[in-house]
Amino acid sequence: MSLLSSAFRHTGRNMLQTWKSQVMTLFTVSLSILIFSFFYLSYFNALHIGQELGDDLRLIVYLDEEPSPPLQEEYRRKIKKFDQVEQIVFVSRQEAFLRFEKQLGDDKDILLDIQQDFLPPSIEVYPIKTLDSLSRIKRFSDYLYTLPGVLKVQYGKDWIERFYSFIQLMRIIVILSGFLLIMTTTFMVAHTIRLTLLSRQRELELLRLVGATDNYIRMPFLFEGAFQGLIGACLGIGALYALYNWIILQFSGSSLFQLFPFSFLPLPIVAVLIVASTLLCSFGSFSSARKTLRL
Amino acid sequence: MEQQEQAPNIIIDLIKVTKLYTPDVHALTDITFSVNKGEMIFLTGRSGAGKTTLLKLISKVETPTKGMVEVDGIDIAKIPRRNLYSLRRKIGMAYQDFKLLPERTVAANIAVSMEVVYRKNSFIIKRTRELLEQLGLQSKINTPAAELSRGEQQRVAIARAVANYPEIILADEPTGNLDAETTGRVMSLFHDLHQQGATLLIATHDMSIYNDQHRVIQLEFGQQNSYQASGSDISTQATNY
Numbered sequence: 316m317s318l319l320s321s322a323f324r325h326t327g328r329n330m331l332q333t334w335k336s337q338v339m340t341l342f343t344v345s346l347s348i349l350i351f352s353f354f355y356l357s358y359f360n361a362l363h364i365g366q367e368l369g370d371d372l373r374l375i376v377y378l379d380e381e382p383s384p385p386l387q388e389e390y391r392r393k394i395k396k397f398d399q400v401e402q403i404v405f406v407s408r409q410e411a412f413l414r415f416e417k418q419l420g421d422d423k424d425i426l427l428d429i430q431q432d433f434l435p436p437s438i439e440v441y442p443i444k445t446l447d448s449l450s451r452i453k454r455f456s457d458y459l460y461t462l463p464g465v466l467k468v469q470y471g472k473d474w475i476e477r478f479y480s481f482i483q484l485m486r487i488i489v490i491l492s493g494f495l496l497i498m499t500t501t502f503m504v505a506h507t508i509r510l511t512l513l514s515r516q517r518e519l520e521l522l523r524l525v526g527a528t529d530n531y532i533r534m535p536f537l538f539e540g541a542f543q544g545l546i547g548a549c550l551g552i553g554a555l556y557a558l559y560n561w562i563i564l565q566f567s568g569s570s571l572f573q574l575f576p577f578s579f580l581p582l583p584i585v586a587v588l589i590v591a592s593t594l595l596c597s598f599g600s601f602s603s604a605r606k607t608l609r610l
Numbered sequence: 611m612e613q614q615e616q617a618p619n620i621i622i623d624l625i626k627v628t629k630l631y632t633p634d635v636h637a638l639t640d641i642t643f644s645v646n647k648g649e650m651i652f653l654t655g656r657s658g659a660g661k662t663t664l665l666k667l668i669s670k671v672e673t674p675t676k677g678m679v680e681v682d683g684i685d686i687a688k689i690p691r692r693n694l695y696s697l698r699r700k701i702g703m704a705y706q707d708f709k710l711l712p713e714r715t716v717a718a719n720i721a722v723s724m725e726v727v728y729r730k731n732s733f734i735i736k737r738t739r740e741l742l743e744q745l746g747l748q749s750k751i752n753t754p755a756a757e758l759s760r761g762e763q764q765r766v767a768i769a770r771a772v773a774n775y776p777e778i779i780l781a782d783e784p785t786g787n788l789d790a791e792t793t794g795r796v797m798s799l800f801h802d803l804h805q806q807g808a809t810l811l812i813a814t815h816d817m818s819i820y821n822d823q824h825r826v827i828q829l830e831f832g833q834q835n836s837y838q839a840s841g842s843d844i845s846t847q848a849t850n851y
Contacts, residue, residue: 522726523695524669524698524703525698526696526697526723526726528695529692
């Protein structure tokens, strides 16, 4: 009989003997995982929405006069110095007029008596469509406004700022629920293991007297914690998947879902959640066993 | 030619061992004796003489207040806690209070000492049956320890102590709750193990289980009262008298 097979056998026996507290711990771990993963799923989808909306995003920098090629190069350099961008397009007075004319379509006649250089030249800056980029958009706009020759900077201020605040709030909720997850999994598991250890003090004392190593005594508790983390995470993610399907079913016809598809967490993230929960619970049980057994 | 003194094959060595329990209970005072490999020694004395304390010191369940205890040439005070298992695996101890797991079966209680050294299941099953047969407990193999009489519990504790063929067997009042016939069975088991090379230290006040052929160490009020060499001269050590 090896250390591992013996530890597995003891773990099974421990878990059966204390099944009530095991169920309570599993329930707590699952619930914590469900809460965390639900907020993470919302955050994850909000990021996608942000990216979709960000596709149309650009900053329009109006200039007082047509920039010469060296000045254009200078502007380009200054812009890239602040942040990475996807594209920088210089729009001359003439081009701006032509665009405006095209936009007016059949009503372009109203421009007949107007000079073709009445619109200011501009620079169109297309930032990279990442949330970090979006979060810096206001600062980017403020920076561009400080450049010489800039009259005004325009972008979809309102929705971006609101959306960014929403994402920030989501981020805080995800962090808080992550903290809750860590606290509950480690403390709850550590507490259950501690109760098990105290109730089995007599047996553990006997094991020491007959020559059991520290690992022999500690290993079943480590496995117990790992099992609780693993099974708890699987149950939590399973519950989230059921909830996700229910949401999809309930709102399948809504126009919002057609506009922004709501997707489940990708497999690597699910795997990370399960592994993290297993490790956290193992750590909880390990530290509890170490403290209680003074190993 | 001068006869060369042969180094004795000492397995247990106690040198001026004293054990005090707070506030001022002198459990043992200046105990000095050694046990050779393969010896069978009886430790006698009235209740409270310090027999149990002495056995606990040898297995490092207790630590001496003064003096040195060596097992197999190693000062056991220097064995760190994490390596204590190596000492405990050499020693099989049958405790006076049995230390059984009441909710576990007889077989499970005996198996504990073999499981910790990762014996194969087939070995554990065979050895458990063999011991229970020797001790007359075959029918109790699946009975929870809590449902056994004290005499039966005592035999299970003995079976667990010897199951793993330890080098040293320490038995604390192993026949204290047994009738004459069962005492005979237990002593026969001990003699078999002694024949196989085990060293036995048996604490008892049952004079029927030892005779002149055995070495006896008598304790009185925590002090070593007499020392009888195996099968021959009786030399009384004046220890503090």
